[in-house]
Amino acid sequence: MGDAGKKDIVLDYSNMMAQAVGSDHGLLQGELDGLKTRASVAHTRLMELKASGKIGFFTQHEMDTTPIKKYAAKVRESYENFVVLGIGGSALGTIALNQAINHNFIPLLTKRKRNGYPRLFVADNIDPDQFEELLKTLDPKKTLFNVISKSGTTAETMSQFMIVFDMLNRRLKGKWKKKVVVTTDPAKGILREVVNEFKLDSFEVPANVGGRFSVFSAVGLLPLACAGIDIDGLMAGAARMAQRCNEPDIMKNPAYLFSSLMYLSDTTRKKPMLVMMPYSSKMYGIADWFRQLWAESLGKRYDLQKKEVHTGQTPIKALGATDQHSQVQLYVEGPNDKAFCFLHVDKFKTTTEIPHVLEDKAELGYLAGHSLNELIKTEMEGTQYALTVHNRPNMVIHLPELSPYTMGQVIYLFEHATAFAGGLYNVDPFDQPGVEFGKNYAYAMMGRKGYEALRAEIKDKLKNIPSRLL
Amino acid sequence: MGDAGKKDIVLDYSNMMAQAVGSDHGLLQGELDGLKTRASVAHTRLMELKASGKIGFFTQHEMDTTPIKKYAAKVRESYENFVVLGIGGSALGTIALNQAINHNFIPLLTKRKRNGYPRLFVADNIDPDQFEELLKTLDPKKTLFNVISKSGTTAETMSQFMIVFDMLNRRLKGKWKKKVVVTTDPAKGILREVVNEFKLDSFEVPANVGGRFSVFSAVGLLPLACAGIDIDGLMAGAARMAQRCNEPDIMKNPAYLFSSLMYLSDTTRKKPMLVMMPYSSKMYGIADWFRQLWAESLGKRYDLQKKEVHTGQTPIKALGATDQHSQVQLYVEGPNDKAFCFLHVDKFKTTTEIPHVLEDKAELGYLAGHSLNELIKTEMEGTQYALTVHNRPNMVIHLPELSPYTMGQVIYLFEHATAFAGGLYNVDPFDQPGVEFGKNYAYAMMGRKGYEALRAEIKDKLKNIPSRLL
Numbered sequence: 016m017g018d019a020g021k022k023d024i025v026l027d028y029s030n031m032m033a034q035a036v037g038s039d040h041g042l043l044q045g046e047l048d049g050l051k052t053r054a055s056v057a058h059t060r061l062m063e064l065k066a067s068g069k070i071g072f073f074t075q076h077e078m079d080t081t082p083i084k085k086y087a088a089k090v091r092e093s094y095e096n097f098v099v100l101g102i103g104g105s106a107l108g109t110i111a112l113n114q115a116i117n118h119n120f121i122p123l124l125t126k127r128k129r130n131g132y133p134r135l136f137v138a139d140n141i142d143p144d145q146f147e148e149l150l151k152t153l154d155p156k157k158t159l160f161n162v163i164s165k166s167g168t169t170a171e172t173m174s175q176f177m178i179v180f181d182m183l184n185r186r187l188k189g190k191w192k193k194k195v196v197v198t199t200d201p202a203k204g205i206l207r208e209v210v211n212e213f214k215l216d217s218f219e220v221p222a223n224v225g226g227r228f229s230v231f232s233a234v235g236l237l238p239l240a241c242a243g244i245d246i247d248g249l250m251a252g253a254a255r256m257a258q259r260c261n262e263p264d265i266m267k268n269p270a271y272l273f274s275s276l277m278y279l280s281d282t283t284r285k286k287p288m289l290v291m292m293p294y295s296s297k298m299y300g301i302a303d304w305f306r307q308l309w310a311e312s313l314g315k316r317y318d319l320q321k322k323e324v325h326t327g328q329t330p331i332k333a334l335g336a337t338d339q340h341s342q343v344q345l346y347v348e349g350p351n352d353k354a355f356c357f358l359h360v361d362k363f364k365t366t367t368e369i370p371h372v373l374e375d376k377a378e379l380g381y382l383a384g385h386s387l388n389e390l391i392k393t394e395m396e397g398t399q400y401a402l403t404v405h406n407r408p409n410m411v412i413h414l415p416e417l418s419p420y421t422m423g424q425v426i427y428l429f430e431h432a433t434a435f436a437g438g439l440y441n442v443d444p445f446d447q448p449g450v451e452f453g454k455n456y457a458y459a460m461m462g463r464k465g466y467e468a469l470r471a472e473i474k475d476k477l478k479n480i481p482s483r484l485l
Numbered sequence: 486m487g488d489a490g491k492k493d494i495v496l497d498y499s500n501m502m503a504q505a506v507g508s509d510h511g512l513l514q515g516e517l518d519g520l521k522t523r524a525s526v527a528h529t530r531l532m533e534l535k536a537s538g539k540i541g542f543f544t545q546h547e548m549d550t551t552p553i554k555k556y557a558a559k560v561r562e563s564y565e566n567f568v569v570l571g572i573g574g575s576a577l578g579t580i581a582l583n584q585a586i587n588h589n590f591i592p593l594l595t596k597r598k599r600n601g602y603p604r605l606f607v608a609d610n611i612d613p614d615q616f617e618e619l620l621k622t623l624d625p626k627k628t629l630f631n632v633i634s635k636s637g638t639t640a641e642t643m644s645q646f647m648i649v650f651d652m653l654n655r656r657l658k659g660k661w662k663k664k665v666v667v668t669t670d671p672a673k674g675i676l677r678e679v680v681n682e683f684k685l686d687s688f689e690v691p692a693n694v695g696g697r698f699s700v701f702s703a704v705g706l707l708p709l710a711c712a713g714i715d716i717d718g719l720m721a722g723a724a725r726m727a728q729r730c731n732e733p734d735i736m737k738n739p740a741y742l743f744s745s746l747m748y749l750s751d752t753t754r755k756k757p758m759l760v761m762m763p764y765s766s767k768m769y770g771i772a773d774w775f776r777q778l779w780a781e782s783l784g785k786r787y788d789l790q791k792k793e794v795h796t797g798q799t800p801i802k803a804l805g806a807t808d809q810h811s812q813v814q815l816y817v818e819g820p821n822d823k824a825f826c827f828l829h830v831d832k833f834k835t836t837t838e839i840p841h842v843l844e845d846k847a848e849l850g851y852l853a854g855h856s857l858n859e860l861i862k863t864e865m866e867g868t869q870y871a872l873t874v875h876n877r878p879n880m881v882i883h884l885p886e887l888s889p890y891t892m893g894q895v896i897y898l899f900e901h902a903t904a905f906a907g908g909l910y911n912v913d914p915f916d917q918p919g920v921e922f923g924k925n926y927a928y929a930m931m932g933r934k935g936y937e938a939l940r941a942e943i944k945d946k947l948k949n950i951p952s953r954l955l
Contacts, residue, residue, distance in 0.1 A: 025954055025955070026954065026955045027952070027953070027954050028953050028954075028955070029950050029951065029952050029953045029954075030950065031953075032951075032953065034949075034950060034951050035950045102806075102807055102810045103807070103809075103810025103811055104810065106807075107811065118618050119615050119618050119619075120592075120618055120619060120622045122590075122592065122593055123592055123593075123622050124622065139807050140766045140804065140806060140807045141806055141857045141860055141861050141864075142765050142766035142767060142833070142857075142861065143833045143834075143835045143836065143837040143856070143857040143858050143861070144765075144767060144833050144834050144835050144887070145589050145766045145767060146837060146857060147835040147837055148588050148589050148590055149589075149590060152590045152593050152594065167848065168848050169810075170852065170860060170864075171806055171810075171860070171864075173848075173849055173852065174839045174852050174857060174860055177839050177840055177842050177843060177849065177852065177853065178837065178838075178839060178840065178857075180840075180842050180843065181840035181842050184842075205846050205848045205849060208846065209843065209846075226810070266955070267955070269955055272955055287757075287820060287822060288758070288799060295612050295614075296610045296612040296615045297612060297614060297615055306811060306812065307810070307811035307812070310811060310812050310814065310815035310819075311811060311812075311814040311815065313815075313819075314814050314815025314816070314818055314819035315814075315818055315819070316818035316819075325818065325819055325820050325821065326819065326820070327815050327818075327819035327820060329758060329801070329815065329819070329820075329822075329823075331799070331801055334610065336572075336610060336611055336641055337572055337573070337576075337609050337610045339573075339920065339923060340572045340573025340574065340639075340641075340696070340777070340920070341573055341577065341697075341776060341777035341780060341781060342776065342777070342780050342781075343919065343920060343923060344780065344781040344784050344785075344917045344918075344919040344920050345780035345781065345783075345784025345797045345799065345919075346784070347919040347920075347922060347923070348784055348785055348786035348795065348797075348918070348919035349780075349783075349784035349785070349786075349795055349796065349797035349799070350757060350795050350796070350797060350799075351795065352757060352799075353799075363612070363613045363614050364613075364614050365613045365614050365617040366613065367613040367616060367617055367648065368648075369644050369647050369648060370647055370648065370650075370651035372647050372650050372651050372654075373647060373650065373679065376675050376678065376679075377934070378637065378638050378643075378675045379643055379647065379675060381928070381931055381932055381933035381934065382640065382643065382644050382647065382931065383647065385931060386613070387611045387612075387613040387616060387644060387648075388613050389931070390611055390640060390641070390644055390927070390931070391611050391612065391613070393926075393927050393930045393931055394611075394640075394641075394923065394927055396926065396930065397922075397923035397924070397925075397926030397927045397930070398923050400922075400923070400926050400943060400946075400947070401919070401922040401923040401926065403950070404922070404946070417614070447814045448814075448818070449813065449814040449815075449817040449818035449871070450809065450810070450813060450814050450817075452817060452867075452870075452871040452874070453809060453813060453817070453864070453867035453868050453870070453871040454867070455867075456863075456866065456867030456870050456871065457860070457863050457864055457867045458851070460863045460866065460867070461851055461852065461855060461859070461860070461863055462851055463851035464847070464851065473870060476870075476874070477870070479504075480499050480500065480504060480505045480873070481499065481502075481504050482497070482499050483497070483498050483499045483501075483502065484495055484496065484497050484498075484499075485495070485496045485498070485736070485737070485739055485742055
């Protein structure tokens with residue numbers, strides 16, 4: 016790999032093993048070896064899904080990004096603001112990568128200081144007050160709205176779109192069409208109909224790409240390119256990790272190793288929680304993106320043989336060093352029911368020295384001459400050490416630096432790991448049947464046609480629960 | 486209570502009970518009644534701590550806020566930016582209440598549109614890149630820095646302060662002293678020394694107020710008042726809830742009821758996780774603030790008799806409706822190992838209508854004529870319904886509106902509930918011994934004097950763990 020090879024991310028799983036935390040909580044090499052048959056079956060299945068093109072995330076990084084980059088260049092000339100209307104998989108990856116790679120106070124910078132790129136906003140909820148505040152803050156003439164929904168039926172996103180559609184129509188009349196770009200299914204669904212009817216600009220979510228695996232399609236790449244991020248760098252990182260993940264041996268494949276460690280910790284060491292804890296404010300969004308991926312893919316009632324199993328490890332996001340002053344007390348002293356994965360940036364862009372001031376104070380003198388970089392690194396090691404001494408399994412993923420190339424690796428690593436974990440848990444990592452339940456409730460109660468019987472059934476059920484208020 | 490009485494928050498715990506979710510997962514009234522003896526002991530202890538003044542949060546809302554309001558009025562005249570340097574309890578409450586009550590895009594508004602109040606920033610981490618970005622974005626002449634640490638030894642905050650101290654000295658020479666206001670112990674510690682030596686403006690954290698219970702001391706009130714928030718409204722809400730929490734009967738005291746429900750769910754129904762899920766973007770920070778309170782207070786190795794117990798329910802923050810597209814699949818179909826508490830705003834400030842557009846599309850027509858307000862409410866009820874039908878215990882705290890008065894109630898409710906839960910779990914809710922461990926590691930490895938032996942011990946211990954990298 017030459018120079019790029021040096022920028023590979025590295026998994027340090029020393030503290031997941033029995034030698035570090037004891038065999039009640041740590042794993043034995045023999046247990047990892049014991050997964051080989053299952054792993055081989057899971058690997059074969061994934062490689063089939065990849066080769067057949069049934070599941071798209073495996074090869075998204077091979078897509079031609081030229082149309083997206085061209086479009087982004089035009090957006091840069093014309094707009095001050097780029098607003099994503101999207102939720103879940105249509106929002107989390109974009110938020111995460113923008114936070115990880117871009118300046119974190121961009122909205123406060125002048126256009127020149129942000130190199131002419133528009134300010135990116137992601138409206139991923141329907142809080143009426145917050146959504147109103149956003150719309151009133153931005154000048155609609157200078158704002159491009161990117162409506163993202165693969166199916167076109169996502170109630171939150173479509174409601175936002177209807178509100179924006181109406182607002183733009185009233186304020187800009189016929190010109191509104193230039194203020195909207197749609198990302199949706201290539202052929203099907205209501206949003207594609209809207210695109211065709213009004214001749215709107217649009218991009219495609221390939222049919223073989225599910226929401227939580229879609230950040231490297233136009234879903235994430237369009238907003239990220241518009242925000243000035245080097246999307247080809249992301250793709251190159253993903254390609255590098257995809258290459259590392261072709262390896263069938265779980266001890267040599269980073270995605271398989273990650274999944275195997277967490278799967279065994281959950282199912283054989285009673286660790287139903289997985290804490291994802293970057294020691295980097297900029298990577299907090301990655302923990303949130305991962306949270307959807309792991310929870311929605313593995314949290315399943317039925318296994319592949321339709322047996323009721325109720326599987327799924329609960330992913331928890333935490334932030335170092337901040338949460339040392341919030342969660343670490345529980346992590347170190349509470350129940351030993353969690354596995355931990357830290358994300359560590361080996362080299363930040365900045366080195367922030369702690370100056371030689373106030374050195375006459377003994378309590379501060381020891382900090383002077385060090386740097387924030389050393390401090391945050393030492394604090395992570397301190398948390399690791401505290402966990403390890405208290406027999407709590409933990410691992411670290413080291414990023415040589417925080418860049419599109421390393422972030423591309425991280426994203427692909429976790430996507431492939433999640434797909435593989437589906438094989439270990441023996442569930443379908445690509446569906447989400449449980450989400451339908453609440454959706455149907457909303458349809459019924461909002462009066463959608465065809466849901467009258469469900470509405471009656473719900474009302475009947477709720478009638479039987481005694482109300483208890485205080 | 487007259488009019489204010491109508492603004493009481495309401496706990497709806499119907500779905501925590503066996504009638505709603507079955508007795509395998511839901512509670513029986515007899516079990517709540519069975520807590521009465523323990524509850525009475527815990528109540529007596531809390532009332533003693535309150536009466537003796539040993540624990541300060543019980544009566545913080547009685548403090549005289551005049552000096553803070555006067556100071557805030559001066560800040561409003563002189564500054565564009567107010568930056569908190571603080572972490573954990575010195576940051577979380579301020580972030581939460583500012584987000585809940587203020588406009589969420591204030592930094593983008595003109596000074597006139599934000600009524601002349603400065604923009605509030607909270608620097609609660611030591612990520613070198615992000616901290617550098619913040620400092621470079623703000624004009625130091627127009628910025629007031631509020632350094633908050635009760636002990637004055639918090640490494641993260643003190644490092645930030647040393648960096649800011651040096652930067653201000655270099656750029657503003659003698660004038661730097663006007664750009665810093667300190668909140669710390671009234672008499673002890675290095676920060677109080679610094680205040681006295683340089684004659685800095687300062688406020689006090691009373692000795693009887695611990696970090697995670699300190700938002701209604703100057704720790705939270707000063708930044709919040711500077712950001713234009715009606716702190717007397719917060720105090721009035723806290724006073725109202727304190728009054729409700731004088732009641733010894735757990736069935737009539739909202740704090741005791743909340744704790745009892747969660748304690749029984751954790752210890753008798755195998756719910757080691759408590760998901761706090763506001764259906765309001767603006768209340769997401771409250772879930773994060775609660776997370777410290779619950780985790781750090783109850784996550785303990787030893788009980789009051791020094792027996793090793795490893796207690797503590799893991800608090801998890803989630804956001805409705807957003808996380809319906811991320812976590813709800815796991816919550817509904819995964820292991821039944823969580824209790825849920827929703828936070829619901831009954832009346833938002835804005836009513837955002839979904840307009841009658843695109844009505845010819847069947848998939849959208851059902852939304853037209855409704856509002857985002859109805860949609861988010863219906864979605865919460867849908868999630869509740871899905872959880873209840875799948876036998877997962879859940880409750881709702883209803884806020885009549887999102888205001889200082891209701892937020893004051895919420896804050897006090899959870900503080901009092903947490904203190905009471907300490908009684909139920911039989912642990913000290915006011916200490917955090919586990920945090921020392923990682924701190925000492927940092928001291929040793931950063932070369933603080935007196936920690937040489939620990940440094941040697943750590944190095945020796947780490948030597949014995951075989952390194953495993955991929």
